[in-house]
Amino acid sequence: MMNLLLNNMVKNKMPHWARRKKIYLSGFLTLATVVVLFGSCSKSISIEGHESYPKLILKKQDVPQIVEGISKYPLLKASFEKAKSIADNAILNGIEIPIPKDPGGGYTHEKHKRNYIEMYNAGLVYQLTGEEKYAVFVRDMLLKYAELYPTLGLHPMKKNQAPGKLFWQGLNESVWLVYTIQAYDCIHDFLTDTERKIIEENLFKEVVKFFLTENKSTFNRIHNHGTWAVAGVGMTGLVLGDTLMVKQALYSTELDSTGGFLRQIDELFSPDGYYAEGPYYQRYALLPFVIFAKALENNIPELKIFDYKSGVLNRAVVTLLQLTNTDGRFYPINDAIKDKTWITPELVFGTNIAYFNTHDSTILDVAQKQGEVMLSIEGLEVAKAIEQGHVKTFVRKPIVIRDGKNGDAGGLAILRMGKNEKQTSVLFKFTSQGMGHGHFDRLNLNIFDRGVEIVPDYGAARFINVVAKEGGRYLNENKTWAKQTIAHNTLVINQKSNFNGSVKLADKFSPKLLFTDLSNANIQMVSAIDENCYKNDTIQRTLALIEFGDRKFLIDLFNIKGIGRVQYDLPTYFNGQIIDSNFEIQRLNQYKILGNNNGYQHLVIDAESRAFDSLARVTWAIGTGFYSLTTITNTHTNFYVVRLGANDPNYNLRNQQGFIFRGELAGSGKILSVYELHGNYNPSTEAVLGSESAIDSCKLFDDNDRVAVYVTLKNGKKIGLFIDLSFSGSNSNRVKVDNSVVTWQGNYKLTIKE
Amino acid sequence: MMNLLLNNMVKNKMPHWARRKKIYLSGFLTLATVVVLFGSCSKSISIEGHESYPKLILKKQDVPQIVEGISKYPLLKASFEKAKSIADNAILNGIEIPIPKDPGGGYTHEKHKRNYIEMYNAGLVYQLTGEEKYAVFVRDMLLKYAELYPTLGLHPMKKNQAPGKLFWQGLNESVWLVYTIQAYDCIHDFLTDTERKIIEENLFKEVVKFFLTENKSTFNRIHNHGTWAVAGVGMTGLVLGDTLMVKQALYSTELDSTGGFLRQIDELFSPDGYYAEGPYYQRYALLPFVIFAKALENNIPELKIFDYKSGVLNRAVVTLLQLTNTDGRFYPINDAIKDKTWITPELVFGTNIAYFNTHDSTILDVAQKQGEVMLSIEGLEVAKAIEQGHVKTFVRKPIVIRDGKNGDAGGLAILRMGKNEKQTSVLFKFTSQGMGHGHFDRLNLNIFDRGVEIVPDYGAARFINVVAKEGGRYLNENKTWAKQTIAHNTLVINQKSNFNGSVKLADKFSPKLLFTDLSNANIQMVSAIDENCYKNDTIQRTLALIEFGDRKFLIDLFNIKGIGRVQYDLPTYFNGQIIDSNFEIQRLNQYKILGNNNGYQHLVIDAESRAFDSLARVTWAIGTGFYSLTTITNTHTNFYVVRLGANDPNYNLRNQQGFIFRGELAGSGKILSVYELHGNYNPSTEAVLGSESAIDSCKLFDDNDRVAVYVTLKNGKKIGLFIDLSFSGSNSNRVKVDNSVVTWQGNYKLTIKE
Known part of the structure; x- marks a missing residue:
């Protein structure tokens, strides 16, 4: 198998981290239980010597200590009781396998979802209690x-x-398989040979066949739908002892590594562990990644x-x-449901x-906080460690997270100040497009404060x-x-979206991180540039979060280099x-x-103003x-002032208000905004402090x-x-300020005049 | 004093509960420390024999056991530490008494507010620690x-x-006095005679004089501003031993009981304990009521x-x-800040x-849940009882709360089903106007469910x-x-507000409760009528909350009897x-x-529809x-579909959307709406059930x-x-339904056809 892996890798060019560390060579000679056959079309993995079931996630040999742990560790106990209650209710309600009919949210859709959850829990509870009724339930449903x-x-x-058969989307069918194969794994030894044969031939192999043929393009796709599919098929292969299935899951249907699990890990995660589609999908895709990886670890540890x-x-x-705000919500960049x-x-x-x-x-x-653990050795370890007081506070830190398989396709910067639920976070997005779920939001900005967006x-x-x-x-x-x-808090030129809205084009280019310094207590800075999202313009955005007194200031500077006269909108x-x-x-x-068009058709102008002096300031609460x-x-x-809702006949858009500053640039120019986070309203005492801007x-x-x-500031203090926006590291930077010249060394300098 | 009370009562007609129970006669002969002088213009109370200070709320003799309690009861300890931290910080920051300049929210306003809180806490901490620095702080500030x-x-x-001197509103000045006199009470014995004289003559008597002369009309007003004023003055009288002050606080400046504390209790609370202005102000007004009452109880217990x-x-x-929703928020009827x-x-x-x-x-x-207690014998008792495990869950019940000093001026009904944070509450408002803070919202309806409005x-x-x-x-x-x-969820006739928006008129009339039955598990019903809010029309609204299956239905029936053709709007x-x-x-x-006008000028029409069949249904989430x-x-x-925001140049109105059904009535008629509370979205699993209306x-x-x-219902079941909207109790009610006749006994009957 290792040989095969190497073989594959050489053939498809070994990635640099593999080359560097040669991690796949270690343990090469220990593969007692894995028989490797060679040849690029007939390569196979044979999984032998795993005669005890379950073996996928929950392992037979771990059952006794988990059972013991249930009586000792509250979190494990609660999780077991939850599983048991789901299983008991399921048995009480009886089995129903409706003919697939409804779309998402409809009855048959939700019922088939419930079915796999019920089988999954009943399977686990059978292992942990030994009570046959749970196995009977799973068996009968299967x-x-x-x-x-x-x-x-x-x-x-x-x-x-990519439709399914049980569900309108093949994706749901993959999820069904990931859970259901675990249930089967749990009751495998309870079944007769005949039963096993019926279930394996008529159900699991049929489902797998469906993925490998009719849903082949999804299966081979480098995408979360692909991950769910390969996880389902690969785990099924491990349980059924079908080495080809496992290989196809790892290396694509054609075994040529153009798709499959390893290629997905290569391509979809950056070295910093960022998943290209963004946190909402990272949360979703992570499950098949870790669960299939765990199944592989348990059964082909040499991998x-x-x-x-x-x-x-x-x-x-x-x-x-x-990638969460202080309330645990995932930052809702790209396609994301906001309350997750x-x-x-x-x-x-x-x-x-x-x-x-x-x-x-x-x-x-x-x-x-999750309040439940896996019913497995992993969950046991977690519950035990918590009970033994090993918990350390998870601290959200200022951080730069690189995007791109090699970490060179832009990324995210999160400027963070303040503690716990009062923390301020500034999310700066200069990631790659993130495929179909990505948004055209190069150099986008979001601000969170005291738990609120x-x-x-x-x-x-x-x-x-x-x-x-x-x-x-x-x-x-x-x-x-x-x-x-x-639709985002970033610059729009000539009322067009980035890359004119072409995903294909957008997928080719990423912004670049120019500079970042998140190491100081009172200032955190990041600068990134995008040279491609508008044809004639290069856009650089530099953010500096500064804490001063009891206020925070976010300096937001756009540096645009272009040709010709353009109109810009900054929402x-x-x-x-x-x-x-x-x-x-x-x-x-x-x-x-x-x-x-380009989203503008959805914005109603609620208010407008023209002809400004040198400074415009708005305050909201x-x-x-x-x-x-x-x-x-x-x-x-x-x-x-704009609000969403135009050309939205079905109220598909939520209410949302925004400010837009519109200006013109002749070629190049800079746009400076300062966000000020201030004041406090105490709803309990109704006391209000600092509700007005301090900026003069x-x-x-x-x-x-x-x-x-x-x-x-109004009190005379001056930030x-x-x-040096080129971040050249020069030690002789100078700017003319009114009639004098200011000089400084290094990329940036902060001064406070009290 | 008791005599005086009786004397006053006879003169101003003794209220029925006093007459019935003669509660004021008991203890008449025990007034050892109270000297009562007779005569309607020279009546006075002399408070003698209270030589130990503090005596107002925290009492000298209770200090030792409170100090002991601080070491034993966590809640008392936390409260003491909070007070100490406020006092310590105050001492650290030094004393500043700015010249009054700013309005609410401005610096001098907030500073004077902080000052009384600081004195109050420092006074208490002085008593509980005996450390002179706290007394010194209060003394110097005073x-x-x-x-x-x-x-x-x-x-x-x-x-x-009603302006103040320290504050733009006299109200704030009263609050200042209520807290500051307690601080003075705490450090009374620490002061020299000279200091006491300066503080009493130049400060407290001046403030009291201001209330009794320049702010006299507020002082005598039957209103929360009046309560704060009499509490401040009355408590000052108790500390200064000034019987006239106490009498004026109890019986108005002229001692004729046209105003004053007792009259306020008489008039402002219904026998059910509902405060005429509504819960938001009840919360606010309750403090001076209970704190002054406590001071009276401590010093004139015979009262x-x-x-x-x-x-x-x-x-x-x-x-x-x-009067709170499941999240502890007060129902925001009348003038109310919603997050209280x-x-x-x-x-x-x-x-x-x-x-x-x-x-x-x-x-x-x-x-x-409040997490703090009074630093007094009361707080000690609470902290002790909690520590000893005496807490019982506070249950929000279906309830009718009568309004009006005699309980005959309408009221509120709260229909409630479900438990804890998942409870559904239907608030039906048929109260009296509630004075200046009241809204023109006769027979108004609000619905809360699962913690949300x-x-x-x-x-x-x-x-x-x-x-x-x-x-x-x-x-x-x-x-x-x-x-x-x-602006409310109730009927508007001919686009006019109730009573044409006249508070004077509205204060004269109240709706009437016709029927209520909140005793059943699956149906709760209430009906009320208003005969005055529209000149030519009598409006009856009947609400029935019915639980059926996993849904709740609120039947909402208007019965209008009038003359002539009218247009109605039901938002x-x-x-x-x-x-x-x-x-x-x-x-x-x-x-x-x-x-x-009449509020209509603020509503933008976002969408409209005309020419309906027999049934219109909208669903929201x-x-x-x-x-x-x-x-x-x-x-x-x-x-x-309307939204707020027209004729609102300064964005003073929040975003709010509404549905309005507009129809016509020729004389009399009925309007039937059914609210259906259904479905569930689980944001953690993203599962959705029952998102569609079940009504056919x-x-x-x-x-x-x-x-x-x-x-x-779509499944064929039928509610x-x-x-009998006259609620006559008749045993032979009949209605023709299509070609047959339905009969029933009693005021109402619910049937469910499965």
């Missing part, structure tokens, strides 16, 4: 599925791509799958945990397996599993609004209530839409905080790449930030 | 106030009515103030606790004192203590929008997202306002639930006051509700 499945054609509600790509699967779990938190069943596998592998005790903090991302236009909203699928507005550049979506402004906001009493946005303006600046003036002086930013 | 106060004129930011009006003050606390919960410092006094008086251990549940009340148009929003005062939109009938404001409808909702692409509103319609029905049809058959309502 036999019924074995009767039904071969009779099914494609699902009647199937849509364009050392958790060391693959320098241990990226473990890192992916911790990275994902970092790390308290989600699929992530229990991630935290448990990663803790088991790494013994990083900050993971226990999250596992404890202050400057939000819209997420996805989708009401998951809600029948009336197209069965919970992505709505058309996901394309016409949510993915468009204007800031906000949650909360407009409180104040230093100019008159004229609300319209006519219905005006901001534009005709949400939760317990107050927030001000101060922008340097000129007489050509236009300002809009903002000024920008520049000499090409050298800039000086001054923020003068000065000096940046 | 001396500075004594220097400043006599020099002050009215506050420079004063508004029309038996907590027995007054059959013990209404204790009842008011429990009633207020019932029972975790609020002022209510700590209420729960602690009520528990001390009644030993109702469900109050401990709330006190425990489903059909909300707007509350007040006010951003409390936010400088930019007119210093946090009530905004003009409170009058033009929030108080208007169209349902909703939070969340429109999901579905059984008719085409046409969103407008033009700017149209619903009307010109919020939180984890789905909600449908089904209404019987006809070809003349108009439907609007609704039908109404009536014969004047006898009605039959049928709700037929029948038969009501």
Whole structure:
């Protein structure tokens, strides 16, 4: 098998981390239980010597100590009791395998989902109690599925791509398989040979065949749908002892490594453990990655799958945990349902397996909050460690997370200040496109403060599993609004989206990280550049989060280099209530839409203002905080308050308000905004402090790449930030400021004049 | 004193509960320490024999056991430590008494507020630690106030009515006095005679004089501002031994009982403990009521103030606790800030004192959540009882709460089903107007479910203590929008508000409760009528909350009897997202306002539909639930989706969406709506169940006051509700239903056809 792996790798070019570490050579001669056959078309893995079932995730030999642990560790006990209650209820309600009929959210859809959850839990409970009724339940349900499945054609509600038979989407069918094969693994030894034969031939092999033939393109796809499919098929192969299945899961249907599990790990995770589609999908895709990896570790340990790509699967779990706001919600970049938190069943596998592998005790903090553990050796270890007091607080840190299989395709920076639930996070997105679920939001900004989304991302236009909203699928507005550049807090040039909205083009280019320094207590800085998202313009965005007094200031500087005259729009979506402004906001009493396409057709102009002096400032309030946005303006600046809802006949879009500053650039130019996070409202005492902006003036002086930013406060204090935007490391940077010259050494300098 | 009380009562007509129970006669001969002088103009109370200070709330003799309790009871300890930390910080920061300058939310306003909190805490900590530095701090601050106060004129930011000197509103000045006199009481014995003289003469007597002369009308007002004023003055009288002050606090400046504390208790609380202005103000007003009552109990126990009006003050606390949603938020009827919960410092006094008086251990549940207790014998008792495990869960029950001093001015009904945080509450408001903070919302309906406001009340148009929003005062939109009938979920006739918006008129009339039965598990019913809010029309609203299967249905039937043809609007404001409808909702692409005045000028028409068949149904989603509103319609029905925001140049109004059904009535008629609470969205697993309405049809058959309502579900099951709207108790009610006749006995009958 190892040979085969090498063989494959050489053939498809071995990735650099494999070359460097030669990790696949170690243990080569220990493969007593794995018979490797050679030859590129007939390669196979034979899994022998695993005669005891279950062996996939929960292992036969671990059962006694898990049973003992249930009586000792509350979290394990609660998890067992939850599983038992699901299984008991399932037995009580009896078995129903409806003919597939409904789309997502509909009865048959939800019933088949419940069925695999029930089988999965009943299987585990059978192992942990030895009570036959649980095995009988799983057996009977599997036999019924074995009767039904071969009779099914494609699902009647199937849509364009990759349909299932039990479900309208093949994706659901893969998930079904991942859980169901585990249930089968648990009752394998309870069954007669005949029963096993019926179930394996008429059900599992049929399902696998469906994936390998009719759903082949999904199976071979480098994508989370592909991962679910290979996990299901690969785990089935391990249980059925079918080496070809396992190989196909690892190396694609053609065994040529153009797809398959290893290629997916290679391509979909960056070395920092970032998953290309973003955190919402990382959470979802992580389950088949870790569960299939665990099954491989248990059955082909020589593969050392958790060391693959320098241990990226473990890192992916911790990275994902970092990609949450203080309330545990995943940052909703790209297509994302916004209320998803790390308290989600699929992530229990991630935290448990990663803790088991790494013994990083900050993971226990999250596992404890999740309130349940796997019923396996991993869950036992977690529950035990928690009970023994090994939990360390999981701390959200300022962090840069690289994107791209080699870590060179942009990334995310999270500037963070403050502790616990009062923490401020500034999320700066300069990732790659993230495939079909990616948004055209190069250099996008989101701000979170005190647990609340202050400057939000819209997420996805989708009401998951809600029948009336197209069965919970992505709505058309996901394309016409949510993915468009204007739907994000980043620059739009000439009212067009990045790459003119072409995913194909966007997938080819990534922004570049230019500079980052997150090591100081009172200032954190990041700068990134995108040279491709607009044809004629290079856009650099530099963010500096500065803590000063009891306020935080986020300096936000765009540096645009281009040819020709362009119009730009810089939106800031906000949650909360407009409180104040230093100019008159004229609300319209006519219905005006901001534009005709690229998302603009969904924005109603609620208010506008023109002809500014040098500074525009708006203040809004949400939760317990107050927030001000101060922008340097000129007489050509236009300002809009917009709200979502135009060209949305079915109320598919949520209410969302935003500010847009519109200006013009002749070739190149800079745009300076300052976000100010201030004040406090105490709803219990009704006391309010600092509800007004403290900024008196903002000024920008520049000499090409050298800039000086001054923020003068009403109390006379003055913040000065000096940046070499080329980040050349030069020690003689200078900018003319009024009639004098300011010089500094290094990439940036912060001064505070009290 | 008792004599005086009797004397007063006879003169001003003794209320019935006093007459009935003669509670004021008991203990008459035990008034050893109270010298009573007779004569209606020279009546006075002399408080002697109370030589030990403090004596107001925290009593000298209780200090040792409280100190001991701090070491034993965590809640008391935490409260002491909080007080100490406030006092320590205050001492560290030094004393500043700024010249009054700013309005609410501004620096001097907030500073003077902090000052009294600091003195109050330092005074208590002095008593509990004996450390002189705390007394010194209070003394020095009081001396500075004594220097400043006599020099002050009215506050420079004063508004029309009842200004203060330290604060722009006299109200804040009263609150200042309530806390500051307690601080003085705590350090009384630490001061020299000279210091006492300076502080009493130059500060307290000056403040009291200000209330009794320049702010006399507020002082004598039957209103929460009056309560704060009499509490401050009365407590000052008790500490200074000034009997006239105490008498004036009890019986008004003229001692004629046209105002004063007792009259306030008489008039402002219903026998059920409902405070006329509504829960938000009940929370606020309760503090001076219970704290002054406690001071009276401690110093003139013979007054038996907590027995007054059959013990209404204790009842008011429990009633207020019932007036919260499952998350502890007060129902935001009338003028109310919506995020106020029972975790609020002022209510700590209420729960602690009520528990001390009644030993109702469900109050401990709330006190425990409040996380702090009074530093007094009351707080000690609460902390001790909690530590000893006496807490009983506070259960929100279905309840009718009568309004009006004699309980005959309408009231509130809360229909409740379900447990804990998943409880459904339907709030039906048929109270009296509630004075200046009341809204024109006769027969208003609000729905709460699973912790969320489903059909909300707007509350007040006010951003409390936010400088930019007119210093946090009530905004003009409170009058033009929030108080208007169209701003509520109740019937509007001919686009006019109840009583044409006249408070004077509205204060004269109340709706009447006709029937209530909250005793059944699967149906709760209430019916009330208003005969005055519209000149030519009598409006009856009947609500029945029915649990059936895993859904709840709220039958909502208006019965209107009038003369002439009228147009009506029936709004349902909703939070969340429109999901579905059984008719085409046409969103407008033009700017149209619903009307010109009475609140209509603030509503933009977002969508409309006309010409209905027999049934209109809309579904929306919020939180984890789905909600449908089904209404019987006809070809003349108009439907609007409206949103707030027209004629609101300063964004003073929050975003709020609503549905409005508009119809016509020729004389009399009935309007039937059915709210359906259904479905579940599990954000953790993303599973959705029951997102669609189950209603197939609704039908109404009536014969004047006898009605039959049928709700037929898609699964064929049928709910029948038969009501005698005259609630005559007749045993032979009949209604013709299609070609047959249905009969029933009694006021109503529920049938379920499976």
